[in-house]
Amino acid sequence: MNLSNALPTLLGIAWLLPLASFVLIVFFGKHMGSHGKGAAYVACGAIITAFVLSAIALFGWLGEHPLSAKQHNAATERGELAKSSAEGVAPTEEPAAPPAYYSGDWYSLVEVGKLKITIGWYIDALTVAMFCMVTLIASCIHVYATGYMHDELHDVTDHEVHLSDGHHLVRPGRFHQFFQYLSLFCFSMLGLVISGNLAMTFVFWELVGICSYFLIGFYFERKSASTAANKAFIVNRVGDFGFIIGLMALFGAVGTFAYGDTKDADGKLLARGLFSEMRSPENAYRLTPPDGMVKSAASEKVGEIVQDHRQMGGDVAAQSEITSEMRDWRSDGWGYGLLVVAGLGIFCGCVGKSAQFPLQVWLPDAMEGPTPVSALVHSATMVAAGVYLVGRCFPLFTQEVLLVIAYVGCITLFIAATIAIVAVDIKRVLAYSTVSQLGYMMLSLGVGGWIAGLFHLFTHAFFKSLLFMCSGSVIHACHTNDMRKMGGLLKKMPYTGYTMLVGCLAIIGTGIPFVAGFSGYYSKDSIIAQALSFTNHNPVHRVLFIAAAGGASMTAFYMFRLWYMTFIGKPKDHQVYEHAHESPKVMWIPLVILAVFAFGIGWPMWGLTNLLEQARPAGTLETVKGAVIWPSLEHPSEELSHTDMAIHVPASIIAFSTALAGFLLATVFYAWRLLNPEEVRQQFSRLYQFLWHKWYFDELYNVIFVQPVLFVSRRVSDFDKKVIDRFIDGCALAVRGISTIDDAIDRWFVDGLVNWVASAIHSTGLSLRRVQTGRLRQYVMLIIVGTVALFILITFFRSSWAG
Amino acid sequence: MNLLAEPIGVSHYLVVGAVLFVCGAVCMATKRNALGVLMGIELVLNGANLNFIAFGSRVLHADGQASIGLDGQLIALFVIVLAAAEAAVALAITLNFYNNHSTVDVDRADELKG
Numbered sequence: 001m002n003l004s005n006a007l008p009t010l011l012g013i014a015w016l017l018p019l020a021s022f023v024l025i026v027f028f029g030k031h032m033g034s035h036g037k038g039a040a041y042v043a044c045g046a047i048i049t050a051f052v053l054s055a056i057a058l059f060g061w062l063g064e065h066p067l068s069a070k071q072h073n074a075a076t077e078r079g080e081l082a083k084s085s086a087e088g089v090a091p092t093e094e095p096a097a098p099p100a101y102y103s104g105d106w107y108s109l110v111e112v113g114k115l116k117i118t119i120g121w122y123i124d125a126l127t128v129a130m131f132c133m134v135t136l137i138a139s140c141i142h143v144y145a146t147g148y149m150h151d152e153l154h155d156v157t158d159h160e161v162h163l164s165d166g167h168h169l170v171r172p173g174r175f176h177q178f179f180q181y182l183s184l185f186c187f188s189m190l191g192l193v194i195s196g197n198l199a200m201t202f203v204f205w206e207l208v209g210i211c212s213y214f215l216i217g218f219y220f221e222r223k224s225a226s227t228a229a230n231k232a233f234i235v236n237r238v239g240d241f242g243f244i245i246g247l248m249a250l251f252g253a254v255g256t257f258a259y260g261d262t263k264d265a266d267g268k269l270l271a272r273g274l275f276s277e278m279r280s281p282e283n284a285y286r287l288t289p290p291d292g293m294v295k296s297a298a299s300e301k302v303g304e305i306v307q308d309h310r311q312m313g314g315d316v317a318a319q320s321e322i323t324s325e326m327r328d329w330r331s332d333g334w335g336y337g338l339l340v341v342a343g344l345g346i347f348c349g350c351v352g353k354s355a356q357f358p359l360q361v362w363l364p365d366a367m368e369g370p371t372p373v374s375a376l377v378h379s380a381t382m383v384a385a386g387v388y389l390v391g392r393c394f395p396l397f398t399q400e401v402l403l404v405i406a407y408v409g410c411i412t413l414f415i416a417a418t419i420a421i422v423a424v425d426i427k428r429v430l431a432y433s434t435v436s437q438l439g440y441m442m443l444s445l446g447v448g449g450w451i452a453g454l455f456h457l458f459t460h461a462f463f464k465s466l467l468f469m470c471s472g473s474v475i476h477a478c479h480t481n482d483m484r485k486m487g488g489l490l491k492k493m494p495y496t497g498y499t500m501l502v503g504c505l506a507i508i509g510t511g512i513p514f515v516a517g518f519s520g521y522y523s524k525d526s527i528i529a530q531a532l533s534f535t536n537h538n539p540v541h542r543v544l545f546i547a548a549a550g551g552a553s554m555t556a557f558y559m560f561r562l563w564y565m566t567f568i569g570k571p572k573d574h575q576v577y578e579h580a581h582e583s584p585k586v587m588w589i590p591l592v593i594l595a596v597f598a599f600g601i602g603w604p605m606w607g608l609t610n611l612l613e614q615a616r617p618a619g620t621l622e623t624v625k626g627a628v629i630w631p632s633l634e635h636p637s638e639e640l641s642h643t644d645m646a647i648h649v650p651a652s653i654i655a656f657s658t659a660l661a662g663f664l665l666a667t668v669f670y671a672w673r674l675l676n677p678e679e680v681r682q683q684f685s686r687l688y689q690f691l692w693h694k695w696y697f698d699e700l701y702n703v704i705f706v707q708p709v710l711f712v713s714r715r716v717s718d719f720d721k722k723v724i725d726r727f728i729d730g731c732a733l734a735v736r737g738i739s740t741i742d743d744a745i746d747r748w749f750v751d752g753l754v755n756w757v758a759s760a761i762h763s764t765g766l767s768l769r770r771v772q773t774g775r776l777r778q779y780v781m782l783i784i785v786g787t788v789a790l791f792i793l794i795t796f797f798r799s800s801w802a803g
Numbered sequence: 804m805n806l807l808a809e810p811i812g813v814s815h816y817l818v819v820g821a822v823l824f825v826c827g828a829v830c831m832a833t834k835r836n837a838l839g840v841l842m843g844i845e846l847v848l849n850g851a852n853l854n855f856i857a858f859g860s861r862v863l864h865a866d867g868q869a870s871i872g873l874d875g876q877l878i879a880l881f882v883i884v885l886a887a888a889e890a891a892v893a894l895a896i897t898l899n900f901y902n903n904h905s906t907v908d909v910d911r912a913d914e915l916k917g
Contacts, residue, residue: 774913776840780831 003064004102008121010057011131012106014050015190021046022183029176035153036176040146043179047142047186051135054128061128065100067610098276098285098618099124103196103260114255120196122259126454126615129608130193130388133458136597137380137465138186140590142179144469145372147586148476149178161221169221178218178370185211189381193388197257198247198274201392205243205349205385209236212382215373216366228365235362239352246345250274250396253293253338259392275395275617278339285619287398289335294326297335301325336398336628343401346393347408354386354438357412361697363435364419367427367481371472374427378434379465384457387441391454394445395617399627399635403541406446406534410547413439415695417554421561422691425481426471429562433507434464436551440527443548448635449530450620451612456523458608463506463520463598469591470500474566476587477580483565485573492580495588497567499595504563506598508556508659513652519602524552524659526609529641529651536647537623537634549658556662564670816857824850837897837907841890848886852879 025032025039032038101124110117121127152173161169188207195201210233217229251257254277262271272280277290295302302322309318329335350356355363363383367374377383390397390405397405413436420432437460444453473496474489475481490497502518509524511517528548535545571577582588601608623637641647668674681688693699771782806814827846834840857863859875901907 776909776912777832777835780828780840784828784832 003060006060007057007102007123007128008104008106010053010060011123011127011190011194012121014053014057014131014135015187015194017046017050017053018043018183018186018190022180022187025176025180025183029180032176035173037153039176039179040142040149043183044139044142044146046183047135048139050186050190051132051139054131054135058128058132061125062611065125065614067607068613098279098281099615101260101615103258103262103273105196115251117199117257118197119200120258121194122196123194124615125611125613126388126391127193129458129611129615131190133461134186134189134193134380134384137461137594138182138189138376140594141372141376141465141469142182144375144472144587144590145178145182145370147584148372148472149175149370152178158219158221160219160224171221174218178215181211181214181218182373182376185215185376185381189385192385196259198250198259198393199257201389202243202247205353205389206240208353208382208385209233209240212366212377215377216369218369218373222368224365225368228362228368232362232366235359236352239349239359242345242348242351244345246342246348249338249342249345253296253335253342254290255292279395279617279619287339287395287619287624289330289339291326293335293338294330295322295335297338298329301329333628339396340398340400340629343393343397344404346396347390347401347405350386350390350442351408352386353389354383354442355412355435356386356408356438356442357415358697360412360416360435361694361701364428364431364694367425367431371427371468371475374431375465375468375472378431378468379461383434383438384461387438387445387453387457390442390445391450391457394450394620399624399633400629402446402448402635403627403630403633404446406443406541406544409439409442409444409446410544411439412436413443413551414547417551417558418691419694420558421554422688423558424483426474426483426486426562426566427468427481429483429558430464430467430471433467433555433558436555437464437507440524440548440551443544444527444530447530447534447544448620448624449527449638449641450616451609451638452523452526452530452641454612455602455609456520456527458612459506459519459523459598459602462594462601463503463518466499466591466594466598467503467507469587469594470496470503473583473587473591474500476583478576479579480573480576483562485576486566486571487569487573488567488571488577489580490567492577493567493582495582495591499588499591500563500567502595503598504559508559508663509552509655510659511656513656516603518599519597522602522604522609525652525655526641528552528655529648530636530638532651532654533636533641533644533647537636538632540632549654552655553658553662553665556659557666560663560666561670564666568671569673811863813857813860813863816853816863820850820853820857822850823847823853826850835908835910837893837900837909837912840909841893841897844893845886845890848882852882855879855882 021043024042029036029039032042101122103120103122105118105120107119108116109119152175154173155170156173158169158171163169185208188204188211192201192204192208195204213229213233216232217226219225220229247257254274256271256274256277258271258273259275260273261269261276262273264270277292279285279287280290289297305321305325306318309321352359363378366377369377416432416435416439420429420436423429423432437456441453441456441460444456473493474486477489477493477496478486480486506518506520509517509520511521511525528545531545531548535542600606621637621639623640624635625633627633641651669677669680690696806818824847827843827848827850830843830846831840832843834843855875855878857875859873859879897907900912904911
């Protein structure tokens with residue numbers, strides 16, 4: 001079996017296994033084991049098998065496409081390349097070529113005209129890597145959740161829900177339901193990753209959204225949880241609206257949703273996919289508006305030409321003239337705006353899912369879900385989906401769109417990092433940290449660091465899931481989220497404490513510059529290097545680099561603030577401290593596994609970046625100059641940030657020193673206690689309040705969107721009640737009046753007439769009855785009288801007629 | 804037209820028939836005795852018969868040609884037969900009535916009234 005058959009089969013099964021588990025648990029979940037405990041085994045089994053299949057697929061992939069020998073961090077090569085670029089010669093890169101991929105369709109849902117919606121696959125190195133990452137992390141989280149959700153096996157008393165009689169809510173446990181949702185979540189995410197066209201991507205995009213809705217609202221009896229679930233869903237809708245616009249712009253102009261080309265069995269090109277429409281080989285894989293976009297932008301001119309030729313009678317001539325005009329139109333910039341709209345639209349969806357500015361408000365509230373969910377949502381699945389989609393659709397983004405992406409990422413990372421500094425809820429610190437790291441990824445993608453951004457997605461997935469699960473372990477032990485009540489837990493919970501330390505070190509990018517470090521060191525370094533490389537070429541956008549570097553120091557500060565407050569120092573709340581205990585094995589073993597990955601997944605020897613490099617969209621490795629709308633904009637080649645020592649060295653040093661500064665500051669505040677955080681807080685109480693209220697975003701949205709909507713809806717409701725309802729009531733009254741009259745007419749007139757006729761006939765009958773006396777003589781009399789009368793009458797009439 | 808001044812013709816027979824008929828009819832209407840009523844019926848029928856005979860008679864026509872031949876006489880015979888049959892049936896009913904009610908007063912026979 002060759003790879004083009006094996007990969008879709010393997011990954012397809014890996015994708016459908018969680019669905020099977022979901023279906024099984026839906027129907028039989030309650031009866032699996034005692035109190036549905038078996039559901040956990042089904043779900044874990046499915047996802048672990050999926051991981052094994054993904055790993056086999058990865059090895060199969062590597063067998064066919066071995067990693068290139070070129071290692072970015074290999075010192076010798078770097079030197080050579082740096083020299084060549086210093087001499088003003090463009091770096092010798094391998095010629096641009098589309099990445100190796102396999103695409104096809106499993107099942108065609110709809111085929112109407114141009115519209116073709118299929119369930120298909122698009123598998124390249126990124127897909128395979130994502131599959132392994134998602135299934136591995138999901139496996140760890142599933143196992144961890146079997147321990148974490150243990151309480152749900154029996155009736156649960158929810159202490160946060162107060163009933164009207166003063167008691168707490170007691171409800172049956174929802175253990176199996178939790179695993180049912182998790183399975184569906186994994187299925188949706190894997191479907192999103194494997195999908196071969198944008199329509200399918202969108203379907204799974206929404207499925208991921210609905211799963212997060214279920215999971216965030218898992219404790220839906222709590223008002224905060226149901227509100228958070230609603231908020232997440234509604235805010236995501238805002239983004240998805242843009243996504244749909246982007247989809248329509250793409251489909252309307254290009255006429256296909258498929259990513260890859262469609263080829264027949266002999267490898268002959270049947271139809272082009274989106275990627276090669278945007279970056280065709282004839283055009284050296286440079287991003288140009290595809291013919292469809294140019295035509296729809298210049299539709300008036302096309303119409304004129306067709307009209308002209310129709311009068312002269314030649315459609316073929318019209319076609320050839322359009323083709324010849326096309327080049328002029330394209331160079332005049334026709335269709336470019338549509339491309340920008342499509343790119344911005346797709347990015348809108350990513351802004352919603354990945355909680356970027358200005359839609360970042362839902363993610364911290366999503367902490368209302370159980371912690372394993374937070375770990376999954378925040379590391380490998382939902383929020384990663386946004387970054388993944390930006391990475392996947394990278395070939396479609398023009399430079400202007402990339403600049404928007406970069407700025408959105410930059411703003412997001414800064415806002416979220418500042419809020420994380422003052423947050424005291426252990427999970428919310430991590431949530432803001434996620435938002436901030438997602439900002440990093442977006443920033444990186446926006447400045448042209450395709451590898452750097454996705455690399456950070458992978459490393460971040462591991463250490464963020466680790467951090468979340470550690471925090472879950474802490475919450476499990478302390479029964480509180482408030483870091484101010486913790487402290488000194490390291491002795492009580494060594495596994496959690498030390499694995500979390502690994503996570504913290506990884507996320508701040510600890511490492512010895514140029515030698516080695518935690519996985520976050522590599523990814524964050526390459527992001528900062530790319531940002532620096534970008535700002536060197538575009539000094540106007542210096543803020544992008546400053547934010548990235550400053551964000552690194554804030555990351556270090558708030559992560560160690562969290563760690564110190566939780567694990568070091570004197571216990572602040574003795575009740576909490578006495579109660580705390582290390583979590584069971586089933587919970588800390590996944591922590592250790594993830595800690596190992598968080599430590600080492602970024603190491604160059606594993607070649608993760610090389611693997612990703614295989615999936616790099618064609619034509620994105622070169623330096624791109626001069627956008628249409630912003631001619632001075634230049635996106636430097638990502639290669640430069642590794643090879644050019646003038647960028648790589650300062651970037652590394654800056655990243656390291658800012659992180660170190662943040663780390664030291666946190667140590668000074670919270671470990672050595674040389675400075676009292678309380679005093680600083682009072683010193684900057686204005687700023688503190690501002691950050692404490694999360695930059696007043698929720699309040700702002702409340703004023704801008706919620707209140708006006710409420711106002712309008714109240715007016716509309718008034719209108720409804722006072723005008724429409726009254727009108728309807730009036731109509732009803734009138735109809736009732738009419739019907740009463742009608743009833744009266746019916747009763748008195750029609751019925752009366754009928755009754756009168758009936759009674760008249762009745763009384764006639766009655767009176768005639770008296771004639772029937774039974775007296776023979778009388779009858780005879782009547783006969784005679786009648787005869788005589790008839791005789792007289794006839795005689796009379798006869799004479800009158802005759803006369 | 805004066806009947807008394809004219810020779811005997813059909814009209815004179817008709818007058819006698821009418822008188823007979825009226826006598827029979829009055830008899831039927833006034834007699835309470837069922838047998839009396841039956842007699843009245845006989846008178847009425849005979850009044851009618853007299854008419855048939857008169858119209859059927861050749862002698863009574865001025866031109867000596869009877870327009871209907873022997874039809875009148877035949878119908879009169881027919882009526883006599885019918886009258887006999889009817890009288891037999893009516894007598895049977897009367898006898899039965901008498902058995903049940905010990906009377907032949909027709910005014911008592913009002914059990915069939917509506």
